[in-house]
Amino acid sequence: MSNTELAQSVDSKSPIESFYDVMRRQGISRRSFIKYCSLTATALGLGPAFVGKIAYAMENKPRIPVLWLHGLECTCCSESFIRSAHPLAKDVILSMISLDYDDTIMAAAGQQAEAIIDETIEKYDGNFILAVEGNTPLNQDGMSCIIAGKPFHHQIERVAKHCKAIISWGSCASWGCVQAARPNPTQATPTHKLITDKPIIKVPGCPPIAEVMTGVITYMVTFDKMPTLDRQGRPKMFYSQRIHDKCYRRPHFDAGQFVEEFDDENAKKGYCLYKVGCKGPTTYNACSTIRWNEGTSFPIQAGHGCIGCSEDGFWDKGSFYDRLTDVHGFGVEADADEIGLAVAGATGVAIAVHAAASALKSAKNNHDNNIGE
Amino acid sequence: MSTKKMSSAIGDLDSSGIESTIEAVYVYEAPVRLWHWVNAGAITVLALTGYFIGSPLPSMSGEASDFYVMGYIRFFHFVAAYVFAIGMIGRIYWAFVGNGHAKQLFVPPLLKKSWWREVWHEARWYAFLEKEPNKYVGHNPLASLFMFLMFVVGSIFMIFTGFALYAEGQGTDSWWYDAFAGWLIPLFGQSQDVHTWHHLGMWFILTFVIIHIYAAIREDVMSRQSLVSTMISGWRTWKDDRR
Ligand code: HEM
Ligand code: HEM
Ligand code: SF4
Ligand code: SF4
Numbered sequence: 001m002s003n004t005e006l007a008q009s010v011d012s013k014s015p016i017e018s019f020y021d022v023m024r025r026q027g028i029s030r031r032s033f034i035k036y037c038s039l040t041a042t043a044l045g046l047g048p049a050f051v052g053k054i055a056y057a058m059e060n061k062p063r064i065p066v067l068w069l070h071g072l073e074c075t076c077c078s079e080s081f082i083r084s085a086h087p088l089a090k091d092v093i094l095s096m097i098s099l100d101y102d103d104t105i106m107a108a109a110g111q112q113a114e115a116i117i118d119e120t121i122e123k124y125d126g127n128f129i130l131a132v133e134g135n136t137p138l139n140q141d142g143m144s145c146i147i148a149g150k151p152f153h154h155q156i157e158r159v160a161k162h163c164k165a166i167i168s169w170g171s172c173a174s175w176g177c178v179q180a181a182r183p184n185p186t187q188a189t190p191t192h193k194l195i196t197d198k199p200i201i202k203v204p205g206c207p208p209i210a211e212v213m214t215g216v217i218t219y220m221v222t223f224d225k226m227p228t229l230d231r232q233g234r235p236k237m238f239y240s241q242r243i244h245d246k247c248y249r250r251p252h253f254d255a256g257q258f259v260e261e262f263d264d265e266n267a268k269k270g271y272c273l274y275k276v277g278c279k280g281p282t283t284y285n286a287c288s289t290i291r292w293n294e295g296t297s298f299p300i301q302a303g304h305g306c307i308g309c310s311e312d313g314f315w316d317k318g319s320f321y322d323r324l325t326d327v328h329g330f331g332v333e334a335d336a337d338e339i340g341l342a343v344a345g346a347t348g349v350a351i352a353v354h355a356a357a358s359a360l361k362s363a364k365n366n367h368d369n370n371i372g373e
Numbered sequence: 374m375s376t377k378k379m380s381s382a383i384g385d386l387d388s389s390g391i392e393s394t395i396e397a398v399y400v401y402e403a404p405v406r407l408w409h410w411v412n413a414g415a416i417t418v419l420a421l422t423g424y425f426i427g428s429p430l431p432s433m434s435g436e437a438s439d440f441y442v443m444g445y446i447r448f449f450h451f452v453a454a455y456v457f458a459i460g461m462i463g464r465i466y467w468a469f470v471g472n473g474h475a476k477q478l479f480v481p482p483l484l485k486k487s488w489w490r491e492v493w494h495e496a497r498w499y500a501f502l503e504k505e506p507n508k509y510v511g512h513n514p515l516a517s518l519f520m521f522l523m524f525v526v527g528s529i530f531m532i533f534t535g536f537a538l539y540a541e542g543q544g545t546d547s548w549w550y551d552a553f554a555g556w557l558i559p560l561f562g563q564s565q566d567v568h569t570w571h572h573l574g575m576w577f578i579l580t581f582v583i584i585h586i587y588a589a590i591r592e593d594v595m596s597r598q599s600l601v602s603t604m605i606s607g608w609r610t611w612k613d614d615r616r
Contacts (some may be wrong), residue, residue, distance in 0.1 A: 031598075231555045240545040242564075258432040258443025266432055275429060282564035284545075299582065311563040324427055327569055336569050337427065347580050351587045358591055361501060371398025 014355045019221060020059040025294070033058070043215045045237055050222075057222040064221060065120055067159055068102035071152045072188050073134025076207040076273045077170040078102075083293065084210035114148050114371045117155075121162045129220070130163035132156065132173045136194050137186035144186040153194070160195045165226060167216065168192065171309060174202035174234075181315035182328070192233065201226060202233040204285075206309035211290050212238045234284070243280035243306045246288040249273065267303060278319040279306030286311040337373040397608045398510050400474050408464050409604055415460065416578065418453035419531075422446050427568075451539065458532050470564055474511045481514075481521045488514055506596045508616075510612050516588065523581035527574060533557060534571040540565075 017025075023033055037054040043045070070078075089358070108116060120128055137144035142151030160166060168191040171177040179188035192200050203216055216235055219227045227235040244250065252258070253272040260266060260275055280288070283306050287298040300304055305321070308314040318326030324335035334342075401409070425446050433440045468476045482488045491507065495515035498506040506513065512520065537557040540549035541564060559565045593600040599610040 143571050232559055236545070242541065245544075251437040254444040255437040255440035256429060256433045256444075256446075257437055257440065258429060260432055265530075271432065275432075277567060282568060284564075308563075308565065311560055311565065314565075317565055324572065325565055325569055327573065336572035336576065339575060340579070344576055344583060347583050351583065355587065355591065357501060358595060362595060 017063055018059055018061060019063050022063055022307050023058075040215065040218045043211045044219055052123040053093065054218065054222045057224075061221060061224070065124050066131055066217075067117060067120055067163070068133065069152075069159060070102075070147070071132065071134035071136050071156065071173070072186070073170070073172050074323060075133070077133045077172075077213070080205075080207035080210045081169075081213050082210075084214050110148075117159060125162050128162075129165055129167060130156075130159050130198075131167040131169055132191050133169040134172045135176060135179060135188045135190050137179070138194075139187040140183065143353050144188075156191075156194065160198055160350040163198060165199045165201065166191060167203060168194060168233075169203055169213065170208055171204045171206045171311075171314070174204035175312040177206055178315050181313075199226060200233055201229060201235060204234065204239075204310040206314075207239075208310070209286055209290050212286055220300060228254075238286045238290075239284045239310070241284065241286070241289070243283045243285055243288045243300070244278075247272075247280050247300055248288070249300060262303075270303075273300060273303075273305040275323055276305055277307075277319060277323055279308030279311070279314070279317075279320075280306040283311050340348055377429060381403060397610045399607055400472075400510055400603060400609045402467075402471055402475065402608065404463070404467050405471065406449065406607055408460055408467070412460050412464075413452045413582075415457040416582065418449060419457060420448035420575055420579055422453065423572070426450060427572055432597075441522055454535055454539070457528075458536070461528055461532065477511045477517055478520055479525060481517045483518075492518055500543075506592075508597050508611060519581075519584070523577065524585075526579060527578045531571065531574045531601045532576065534561075534567055534574060537567055 009320050020033065034051070036054060036056065038048070038051045041050040041054055044050075058176075086093070094289075134145075135151045136142070136156055136252045137151075138153065145152040147155050168174045172179060173191045175185070176188055176190045176237045179186065192202070201216065205212070205214060212235075215238065216227060221236075227237060230239060244253070247253075248269060249272045251269070253274055257269075257271040258266065258275040259271050259273050262276060274281070278300065280300065287306070288300070291301070307320045308317070316328070316337065318333070322335065324337055326333045326335055327339060426443075429443060429446075433442055465479065468479050490512040494503060495506060495513050497503045499515070511517070533553065534557070536549065536553040538554075540547060540552070541558075542552035543549040545554075558564055558567055561570055589600050589604075592598075593602075597612045597615075599608075599612075603609045
């Protein structure tokens, strides 16, 4: 899509207030606003020169309406979002979102709330962003998630038809997450498998990091376009490195210094958690750089391996505490070494038997030949 | 005429091509033999280091800066991986420029009925149902089938999954990532799945190696032709002069 003019087209319609207007109306001071801009520039990995650019965009660009829908989910994405490092970030972004639709945190309820959706669609047809938290169950006619008296898929399909672009918040909307874990009884379906005709930004994580969420939105507002996505639809600026690539315990990994058990001496020393199942080497996320809760810590810093929460199907890879994870589909659940040893072992036994039979045959042939001569 | 005829003059992979008068045939040219043993060495190193990447050695204690155990294990895995991959490319090149037998590994005549009959005959020989195996200048048809299905397919699988994992280490903005990882990882699901399949691939190749070495030694003893010495000197010799 021509995502470069996300906002321009909004421009041409009725005069809409800017983010800054909204913020001022919410009682946010100019000083706090500038602080927010510089923090966001840092979070996006942009230089100081961009602070002004962000401030300018926020002051002058029309606010892009966002409808935030909730499907089958646990609300951890919203919880994460409202805890973003700088208290303002959430105020800023929330003020803009709550004005439209977010059934968890908006003031309106019932008929009134649903009316907001109709209104937004009517007013900003093709020009608003649809943010989805959670996914869509399709089995049992979608009865596992009822919004305003109807299965959720009615709502998401209708809204998606009129939106400009979709943000899939969290692993639920991006991949399926726990609702979609085997055997996925409700057929919980991630956004991109349901809606195929709109650009979708995946922001996986269970939940995603707050600064990543606000960063994605701010980027879109500031630059009037979608962030650069990788092949799987994740914003490159936050998902192009593995936890392992920037993990502060990495020197212990390279040295071969591992925690063997959670209560051993090595755990106290802060060695690498690879052997107790850390999924850092296979997980693309920004935890080891941005960290959590105002940059306080992240799981590995707290002594627990990464469980790979931002990866597709992380619930179905066996124990969080095993390095080698299970393979399904052979009618058994076993890791690669268990399967391999069984196959190679069986081959070895078969060969031993075959070798013995061959030796017997050779002996017999020699015997026969000797008699024959 | 010399009893040692160049194999190119025979160029025939069937048993019917063998005249009883031929004492020895030059089958595996030097590059093929060199490749065979270098490749076997590389796979040994890959399997050993790969196993320890999956299940690392007991933890070291002391200063992290004094050790690089996991680092070296991974380093040797990658060195052997390059040897393995470049060797494979070289071997494929040789299939084009080498003698007829150099092609056999890559192109088993899967559509030829008579060839399948010989596969069957060879299988019966292994099942102790035939008194004698046929003679073959190149690989016997069963060996050829099995080398293709397990070794060639398995190796290509390992090279692609291996370089996809390697690309992850090189970074998502690297050339490697675009070439191997970007499309391959989603195909398997996620990175962890690629690790698991790469690991299973090791056992697939090891199963080939076990059977291959057993068969090579067994046939060296029990068949009517030379095997192990052929892969060393290049010359195939015969133990009898019947057809
Ligand atoms: C016959 C050939 C090979 C064998 C038997 C082999 C075996 C293995 C095994 C068992 C693992 C551990 C997997 C896990 O549980 O995480 C591994 C990891 C790996 N292999 Fe291979 N491999 C082979 C070829 C290659 C090739 C050609 C490459 C290409 C560079 C490669 C690159 C890697 C990488 C990058 C890893 C992951 C290392 C890490 O996570 O630190 N392998 N290999
Ligand atoms: C990792 C270990 C090994 C691998 C992957 C391997 C693989 C192969 C392959 C691919 C070929 C076909 C060569 C070609 O057509 O270019 C071959 C042939 C052969 N290999 Fe190996 N090999 C291994 C180890 C060994 C060992 C240890 C021996 C000795 C006991 C051996 C004996 C032979 C023989 C005798 C042939 C020729 C078979 C024939 O004439 O039909 N190999 N091997
Ligand atoms: S703790 Fe996890 S992410 Fe950190 S170095 Fe070890 S394996 Fe990698
Ligand atoms: S460290 Fe891993 S499991 Fe924890 S939040 Fe980050 S990606 Fe998710």
